[in-house]
Amino acid sequence: MNQSLLRNRTFVFMMIGEAIQGAGIWTSIIANLQFMQSHVPSDLGKSLILMCGLFLGVLISPQAGVWADRYDKKKILLISGLFRCLAPIVMFAAIHYQSVAIMLLSVVIMQVAATVYMPTVQAALPSVVPASELLKANSLNFNVITIARIGGTAAAGILVSMMNLYTVYALSLAFYVILVMLITQLRIPNTADSAARKQEKIRFTELFPLIRAEPSIFIALINSGVITLFLGGFNLLVLKFSQIQHKPELMGWIYSLEGTSILIAGLFAKRAIGMRNLVTSSTLFMLLFALSFAGMSFSESSYAVLGSFVLFGCAVAFFFPMVSTLFQIKVPKEAQGRFFSFRGMLDRVMFQISLLATGACLDWFGISTFLLTLAIITISSGILTLFIAKRKSMDVRQPSIGDTVVGNK
Numbered sequence: 464m465n466q467s468l469l470r471n472r473t474f475v476f477m478m479i480g481e482a483i484q485g486a487g488i489w490t491s492i493i494a495n496l497q498f499m500q501s502h503v504p505s506d507l508g509k510s511l512i513l514m515c516g517l518f519l520g521v522l523i524s525p526q527a528g529v530w531a532d533r534y535d536k537k538k539i540l541l542i543s544g545l546f547r548c549l550a551p552i553v554m555f556a557a558i559h560y561q562s563v564a565i566m567l568l569s570v571v572i573m574q575v576a577a578t579v580y581m582p583t584v585q586a587a588l589p590s591v592v593p594a595s596e597l598l599k600a601n602s603l604n605f606n607v608i609t610i611a612r613i614g615g616t617a618a619a620g621i622l623v624s625m626m627n628l629y630t631v632y633a634l635s636l637a638f639y640v641i642l643v644m645l646i647t648q649l650r651i652p653n654t655a656d657s658a659a660r661k662q663e664k665i666r667f668t669e670l671f672p673l674i675r676a677e678p679s680i681f682i683a684l685i686n687s688g689v690i691t692l693f694l695g696g697f698n699l700l701v702l703k704f705s706q707i708q709h710k711p712e713l714m715g716w717i718y719s720l721e722g723t724s725i726l727i728a729g730l731f732a733k734r735a736i737g738m739r740n741l742v743t744s745s746t747l748f749m750l751l752f753a754l755s756f757a758g759m760s761f762s763e764s765s766y767a768v769l770g771s772f773v774l775f776g777c778a779v780a781f782f783f784p785m786v787s788t789l790f791q792i793k794v795p796k797e798a799q800g801r802f803f804s805f806r807g808m809l810d811r812v813m814f815q816i817s818l819l820a821t822g823a824c825l826d827w828f829g830i831s832t833f834l835l836t837l838a839i840i841t842i843s844s845g846i847l848t849l850f851i852a853k854r855k856s857m858d859v860r861q862p863s864i865g866d867t868v869v870g871n872k
Contacts (some may be wrong), residue, residue, distance in 0.1 A: 471592060473651065474600065477587070478607050480584075481607050482610065483611075484639075485612060486615035488577060489619060490618065490622070491569075491635060494628055494635075497623045498557070502561065502566075514815065515570065516573060516575075517574060517814070520577070520811055523578055524811075525667035525805070525808070526667070527578050527583075527800075528800045528803065528804025529800070530579065531586050531804065536590075537646065537650075544580070546576050546579075547576035547580070547639050549572050550572040551632040551636040553569040554566065554569045554632045557569060578807065582807050585790075586796075586800040588600055589791045590796065591652075597792070601787040605783055606729045606780075609722055609726060609729075613718065613722040667801055673795070680794065682742060682746065682848045682851060683790065686746060686749055688813055689844045693752075694814070695816065699825065701718070704717065707762050708763060710765070716769060717768070720773050720776070722776065728781065729784070736781065736785065739860070740859065741789045741861070742789065742858070743852055743857075744781075749841055749844060749848075750845055751777070751778040752841050754838075755774040756834045758770060759834045760831040789859050790803070790806070792859055821833070
């Protein structure tokens with residue numbers, strides 16, 4: 464990891480906070496599923512409960528983006544952190560009264576807090592690190608999120624089997640309090656016109672002409688959306704692979720190898736990409752995604768499936784930090800809160816659509832046909848967007864010299 468980022472106190476605290484809130488979300492999901500196991504017998508019922516929080520997140524995303532652009536980002540993070548602390552507290556009541564309705568309130572609180580917190584962090588990064596370090600910062604941020612996902616699910620699985628749910632939620636509350644304490648130590652500089660923006664009316668819809676005017680943003684959104692078609696049904700596919708091969712342990716191997724490949728490849732992302740064009744580089748990685756999906760279509764071969772997930776993890780480690788850096792470079796700072804809220808809203812909608820589509824396609828066509836179709840869609844998207852990028856001579860590169868910001872001091 465670059466030493467300048469290690470010396471950046473605000474960035475380090477933000478990454479620790481990302482790890483805490485990411486692990487907390489996954490721990491809460493596992494604990495909530497454990498709670499629902501004895502109170503909601505229907506799998507459809509469980510899915511609908513979890514979807515309620517996501518649906519509300521979609522509804523408030525536009526307003527969350529306006530808040531991030533209009534007000535002090537540190538205050539937004541602090542308020543969302545304090546609000547998040549209510550989720551485990553509400554679960555104490557849900558456990559006491561054995562109430563699914565109260566548990567639903569906790570799910571909603573978690574999703575609302577995440578809807579506000581995540582895009583604010585993304586919008587704050589360009590003000591906290593020099594422009595020349597954005598790709599490294601985004602790569603590290605993605606690795607931290609991956610570690611939180613792997614560690615959170617693993618730790619939660621152990622905790623719910625060894626402790627009662629009161630203790631699990633008490634531990635999550637303690638971590639959220641630590642998160643709030645970390646947020647108080649952040650130094651996120653405000654832009655010069657931040658005071659003026661508090662007085663003017665900021666509209667979420669102002670974002671759309673900006674996206675239309677900048678084709679590179681549109682291209683990155685399209686390709687990200689295609690990959691989300693796979694990510695939304697990720698867990699269903701992993702479960703299906705283990706069922707086809709009659710190997711329950713295959714699920715653990717897939718999650719472990721995919722996560723490990725993301726972490727290892729992420730260490731080389733900045734060095735390999737350097738000052739290359741982020742638009743063409745990200746579209747070229749669509750080929751690797753397509754190859755990984757095609758490899759997964761050999762669903763009865765453990766080697767083909769595991770190797771394909773390793774390739775997928777390597778592509779993910781490069782692709783998502785690149786598109787995040789592209790967004791942070793091309794979207795004006797005064798609109799980044801709204802943009803990353805919009806992107807989060809798209810992701811939530813796409814996740815729900817892809818989850819339903821994956822389940823339906825697995826029932827109707829089978830896993831091999833589904834993955835081959837997805838591979839064709841992916842490579843078609845990559846070729847089309849690469850052609851457009853070349854035709855319009857799109858060239859987005861990370862600056863070689865960074866600006867000094869308050870967060871670096």
